[in-house]
Amino acid sequence: MNQRETMTQFGKEALLQANISELLPFASLDEDQTRKMIDLATVHRVKQNKTYFDEGDRAENFFLLIDGFLRIVRTTKEGDQVVVLHIAPGQMFGIAKAFESVNYTATAQAASEGLALSWPSELWDKFIQDYPGFQKATRRAVGTRVTEMQDKLISMATHQVERRIAHAILRLLEQAGKETEDGVAIDFPLTRQDISEMTGTTLHSVSRCLSKWQRDGLVRSERRRVVVRQPESLPV
Amino acid sequence: MNQRETMTQFGKEALLQANISELLPFASLDEDQTRKMIDLATVHRVKQNKTYFDEGDRAENFFLLIDGFLRIVRTTKEGDQVVVLHIAPGQMFGIAKAFESVNYTATAQAASEGLALSWPSELWDKFIQDYPGFQKATRRAVGTRVTEMQDKLISMATHQVERRIAHAILRLLEQAGKETEDGVAIDFPLTRQDISEMTGTTLHSVSRCLSKWQRDGLVRSERRRVVVRQPESLPV
DNA sequence: GCTCAAAGTTGATCTAACGCAATTTTGCGG
DNA sequence: CCGCAAAATTGCGTTAGATCAACTTTGAGC
Structure with missing residues (x-):
């Protein structure tokens, strides 16, 4: 279902050269730390309209979108799709760990062909401990999304x-x-x-x-x- | 605007006797720890339709609802009110810290006369460190709410x-x-x-x-x- | 017990937007 | 270059639900 690729040495170098550290949601990592993070990551290249993961999947990884855009979608029993929010490069997604959730609660679908890094969910708490700013960054991300969803709710209710x-x-x-x-x-x-x-x-x-x-x-x-x-x- | 009362000795005892520890969103605290938490808390009694805090207020405290029910409300410029969610006893609210937010993003209004405890936001990170389960509890709370809001969004969009x-x-x-x-x-x-x-x-x-x-x-x-x-x- | 404001009911329009249908445009794959 | 499916447009009838309005019920406070 997903097109996962194990990271190649080439990929690593390319990502490093692309100044990936600027995209990491928590700044102020030195080159060593950045390299260490990327070593632990898996690269995902996903074609348009394919998914990074699906609603209900076991939440084995959390993701960082490097390139492309994606939509977070939920589907009703009746088959109606609802786009809950959009994710832009530099944002994390699939952060079920931030919700103590075992499964993903929505589907992440590529709006355009995209590239993402992922890390095993087990590393979540380690990242929070090891990398200053990671915690703050995730909290901020969650906050932004909650606000965004609220705005959407209000818009739907009143406009x-x-x-x-x-x-x-x-x-x-x-x-x-x-x-x-x-x-x-x-x-x-x-x-x-x-x-x-x-x-x-x-x-x-x-x-x-x-x-x-x-x-x-x-x-x-x-x-x-x-x-x-x-x-x-x-x-x- | 809010009816805040500094906690009295009587209040403390009453709360302890009321088995407050069962209401705390993170179980497994011994009596000493529970008492310490309550010593740090402020009690709020709020009449029906009065607010615990208002949208835009500086988020100086986070809250735990002990008794009563409340609604989290946002108001549009046009004056339309939208109820984003409801809070039941035992749930935390006003947890702006979980979103790295400086202000409350919504109003907490008593649906029925209620009683809540609050702690200064500065204690948030300390609680996370000191009390095992607090982190997990807040994550779960956030997760539940996000899901709840998504459900609402879907309901509004499709039904x-x-x-x-x-x-x-x-x-x-x-x-x-x-x-x-x-x-x-x-x-x-x-x-x-x-x-x-x-x-x-x-x-x-x-x-x-x-x-x-x-x-x-x-x-x-x-x-x-x-x-x-x-x-x-x-x-x- | 009376008064009055808040809450609720219910009918009568009116309209935004849905559902349906027919048609056109676009651009990918062979 | 052609064929075809996916995407988009546009008109038309229908309807869910908002809006307007008149009226009733309720219960808290004097």
Whole structure:
């Protein structure tokens, strides 16, 4: 199901050269410590729409996303998918250990082809002890996510579809915005269906909404791609 | 705004006698340790609809609810209230420290008159070091809440009003269900408005829904009170 | 026991957005 | 380069549920 690869010497070097330490969620490690961490890691390359792990899987590892974007998804018995949140490079995910949970409670699905490091869950507590800042970083990550989920909840409870879509897109811009000559683009493939699963609506409503915004010159939307020209003008 | 009282000797004794250690979210403390913890605590008695703390307040303390129920509420600029979750006796709340957060991100409002202990946030890390199980307990608490919020999110995204209300009520039954000769009652005052704020709907819809269920004999609902006779028959 | 505000009910519109359907566009794989 | 499935658009009828409004019930406080 996952395309896991044991790390090669080549991979290690490449990662080190790519200044991976800047991506580590806890700064101030010397070169030795960084190397030690990476030695313990496994590399995962995951193609678009494939998963890093699935809801219910035994939580054997925790992850750090290096490149690409992913969505954390939960599926109902009825088969409806709901995108709970998105993860950007530099963020940890699959941190079931932070919740004393034995299994993953959601699926991590690649929004775009991606690269992640993982470590065995057994190392979690060791990392907290050995690396100053790791604890703080994970706490902050959890906090951010809780807030994010609360915001989403509030948005769903009080706003109507258009504003919910606007909110979702603005959040994606923050996490994955990339300047282009045309405006700020969301830096991974994103379908109308994806957006509908983030906002609890239908792809039809999303399509209508984007069409309208395009008519008004607020966005430029193509197949699997959204570029925002006037973020300020989106309905709050 | 809050009715804080410095702990009196009487209060301490009363709490100890009330087997408070069973309520502490981390078991296996001997009597000495328990006493030491309680010595450091402040008691808060809060009347119905008053708050333990407000969104945005500096997070100076973390809390343990001893008695009563409370709701964690967030308010939008427009003034809409959304109930994010409910807290039952024995649960901690205001645990901003677990999120490396300086301020509380939501308001803790007493659903029924209640009693809580609090400790200065500075003690958080000390507790984690000194009391085995505290760390685990907080992690589990955070995990439970994240799951709970996800469930709510999914419910809001995919179900329609009737099922959302049913879900909300079933969750309250788990947390605050009390057997009566009439069925299982929710053990604190709960208005139609409260339920609508939990489910992102209007008090009118909630009223209509409860009326219907009452006609069908599923519930018994009075002013500020809901008793469920056939939990299994509520729409999933 | 009376008053009044808070809580709840219930009917009558009205509308946002869903569901359905038909059609077009896009770009990957052969 | 073609064929085809995935993605997107758009119109139309329907409806869940919000909104508006009138009214009733409840119980706490004077």
